[in-house]
Amino acid sequence: MALHEAVNSRWLGWAFFKRELSNRFSGTLLGASWAFVQPLALLAVYGFVFETVFRVKLPPALDVPYLLFVALGLWPWLAFSEGVSRGMAAVVANAALVKKVRFPAAWLVLAAVSGSFVLNVLGYALVMLALALLGHAVHWQGLLVVLAGLLGLWLLATGVALALAALFVFVRDVEYVVSHGLSLLFYLSPVLFSVAMVPAMIADWMWINPVTGLLEGIRAAWLSGNMAPSAAMWQSMGVGVAVLLVGWWMFKRLVPHFEEEL
């Protein structure tokens, strides 16, 4: 999808985006509220397992309840992982369309990733408002850095999803690799813990994962209210841009061959 092509077909992208949102809930009983109920249930389970059963202790520097700490990272993580898995499946799921109609197929991936982000960020906003109303000390002046972190995650998810969506057309094993890969990555990313709790030798390796820098950055912004992203966050955003470019390139190279493989 070249830029002029994207501009010309922008309404199609918008239409796919709207459909993605309604796809998530059409025919379900509770509609859009699933987007909020499911992460809350997850949060409750993590709270039970790690706080009640394992009695996880956050480092003294992090003077916040464990559940609040997890909540700050959980929604951004879900936006990322849902975005990757839904974006990856977007082209194959619309095989009939791709085979019959001429349109920029990249919109399918972009719409799927963006749909996941919009829903989870909405849930995130509601949770943060609720926390603020309950009197928890979150620093709203860090909002800009939080948004930058979410943008970084979106760049990363879109790039990964574009590459995987194209690959998925050719190799159907990608689906299993990705679903297992994402559940591994969940535990290797600082959602349930902070990098500060990890032994230094391993912690150094954790920063290779660009999700680490972004999640730590988002959480730090809420907890300390810093107005500028950290160096690690900048780095991760740079990686996000690079991943997006590589994913975009891969998709562009492979898209002419979709019709013969689907």
Next chain:
Amino acid sequence: MNQFPTAEGPLVVLRGVGKSYPLRAQNQAMGRLATVWGHLVGRPRVTDVFHALQDVNLNILRGQSTGLVGVNGAGKSTLMKLVAGVIAPDVGTLHTSGRVGALLELGAGFHPEYTGRVNVQMACSLMGMSPAETAERMDQILAFADIGTHIDQPVKQYSSGMVVRLGFAVATSMRPDLLITDEVLAVGDESFQRKCIQWMEHYLATGGTLLLCSHSMYHIQKLCTHAAWIDAGQLREFGLASDVTRHYLTWHEEKAGAARQLSKPEVVQVVDASLYQIKTMTLNSQTNADTLVLASGASLTVSGTVHSPDGRAPGVAVGLLRADGTPVYGTYSDQEGYTPRRLAAKEYGYSITFPDMPLLPGRYVARSHALDPESMRLFDCVERTFEVTGHTREEGFCRLPHVWDAGG
């Protein structure tokens, strides 16, 4: 069948266009990864391929509606997908100008869970319309589809007829310069079909151009000025629709005829001086071996000589058949009191003329048989092929005298 001035250049130009598909013998993941890698680095992996289209050169001018004919799997769909831009050619160049609308499988892009209205909106977006343009055309589309309140029901509850009505309504709303379509003229019920044909005729009359793939030679001759015959991935013939469809049908007839030959009784070939037999046979006294070409309505004379072992005047039968072996007409000399003329001691000549031959364009065969003087036994069969030319949309193979009147 309007011929519009074509000064502004072709709508579609194909130069040496080819498209092949990889044959996937085994579905191994490593092989698939190698394929992906080949595409990424720009050096496609060499595998066995199926050449869906090879070296196609074709120009479609504005107003020059073109029909695609060919057997299943000849490459017609691939050609339509190429022109529609759904796929790109592997080799050669393809250039289209103007708005190209493709109607490949009506309603293929519809989502069953959504209402007709939502699907129409999506289909319009796929054709590049903005929400405002879509809203503008919605009434027109709904009026054309004419499916009433069903429009707000999920498409999964539609009958297949309703789906194609909606699909056709959407496709027609955009009025493309070139409309690419396959077997969609026969959609819906009788009245909707009439509506489709009316729309199509209006579209053509106002300068629209059609690329129509159909197995109905009638539709191609009616709606297209030109036709392209695709055979085994190659463009076999491009020209006036009447010529190409006739050649295509003739080819089919001959193919069917060749298959039937096996069950035909053996033609007497041994020259046995003790049997009555046709020695020579000519059509319109043509002396060379070329196929006789005849304008529809011209006269045909079948003449020749017959060997008679005992010197008595033999009987002769002459018949005309379509190239596929379907008999058109046959007659016996004794039936009409005709006796071949004696040329030599054991040789007789015969001649029969069909004036103002009412055969419709196509390939035909003339046959002569020698019979004994009693016309009891038929000994041999000699054939000559001839071709009747002409431009007509009449059906069948023989023009019957007729009168149209006011009726009622």
